[in-house]
Amino acid sequence: MSEDTFLAWLRQRLPSSGADVLVGSGPDDCAVIDFAQPTQLAISTDTIVEGTHFSGGDEPRLIGWKAMAAALSDLAASGCTPGWGLISAAVGRGRGEEWLKSLAEGMIACAEKYGLAIVGGDTVSAGLTCLTVTVMGKPFGASAILRSGAQVGDVVAVTGTLGGSISGRHLRVEPRFAEIEKIIALASPHACMDISDGLSLDLSRLTRESGCGARIFVDRIPVSDAARDLSAQTGRTPLSHALEDGEDFELLFTLPPDRWEFLNDKWNLETPLTEIGEIVSSGLTLVAADGAEKILVPGGYTHEF
Ligand SMILES: [Mg+2]
Known part of the structure; x- marks a missing residue:
């Protein structure tokens, strides 16, 4: 299982x-x-x-x-x-x-x-x-930010760089409090979660809770140096490490395009913010640099019992 x-199963089983x-x-x-x-x-x-x-x-x-x-x-x-x-x-x-x-x-x-x-x-x-x-x-704001708030047309964005945390970063996690506080103050995101099991798997969880889909632009994904280094050892592409490695503990969030523009313009923290895609009504796809689109199959770390 x-x-x-x-x-x-547990969500059904737990007493309300x-x-x-x-x-x-x-x-x-x-x-x-x-x-x-x-x-x-x-x-x-x-x-x-x-x-x-x-x-x-x-x-x-x-x-x-x-x-x-x-x-x-x-x-x-x-x-x-x-x-x-x-x-x-x-x-x-x-x-x-x-x-x-x-x-x-x-x-x-x-x-x-x-x-x-x-x-x-x-x-x-x-x-x-x-x-x-x-x-x-x-x-920080009036209410907690949930995974279920994403709306069609939202920008999908992430903090930091992704992949390869197993090389050492996974033990030196820095929770993104300063980042989310500023993101909330400047741009009131619709939805947010942390990437703990891999970008593609966690994105599929966010879109499922929001009842929507997403298009992710391959050439915008902020691939970490660790993912590139690890790629040489594993034979997997740096992109697959960025999409599927667990324990990045970066923020994945969505917000309307105008709020994204404002946030990106005002951003002055060290941690980078990157627009990686957009929320659509259904389906998860990866868009290549030449515009070719393919289904994004969620992959990442899941515990088996
Ligand atoms: Mg989490």
Whole structure:
């Protein structure tokens, strides 16, 4: 069973929540609870596991940083500012105090950098290390930004460069809070998510939630240097790494063309913004430089059970 199949089942199976849950477990980067109008609380949880998201030999401080940053990335993706966090840590037996403290220091450093208060958690010993971080936060704007808001005619844009994060960037994730705060202030995006499982797979999730399609222009995709370097080893094209590699943790967002022009004109942060395509009524396609269009088959990282 694939991850998406399981999650689709789970979304049907989970008991429905109270009227104050605007977005429950499933469709978005964060759950959103409306606890006192007009204030919303966005909630998300993220697990990283030894052997899947990091290797046992990685520096514990970087592992801790990644666990926290990956969770925080979902808050940024929902247009929310860090508020409160919970950590559940299963730590490999025999790791020792120094290793465990370095792990904690990595988490704390990331939480402090982005202003998250860690309000609780749990730690147990286990065969492998497995870290779960739950984060909560309030929207920068009036409400959380969802995957479901994309509209036909919107520009599709991304932050940063894509692909090849496995070369090292996946441990040094920087959640895009400064970027989304500015994007919201300048251009009120219609939809947003973070790219955690690969551009093409995550774009298909955004368009599915929005009930629309997208055309992506091949020559505009910001392919990272790491994707080009990795391509020489893997034999895959840099483009396929940019489209399908997981753990970029960049923002994928949509907004009307006039707002995009304004945003792009006013943008002064170091992280680049790139227009990569447009929202259409249906279908996912890749448009080559010569105008030839072909179906974009979503590919990326999915957990199999
Ligand atoms: Mg996400």
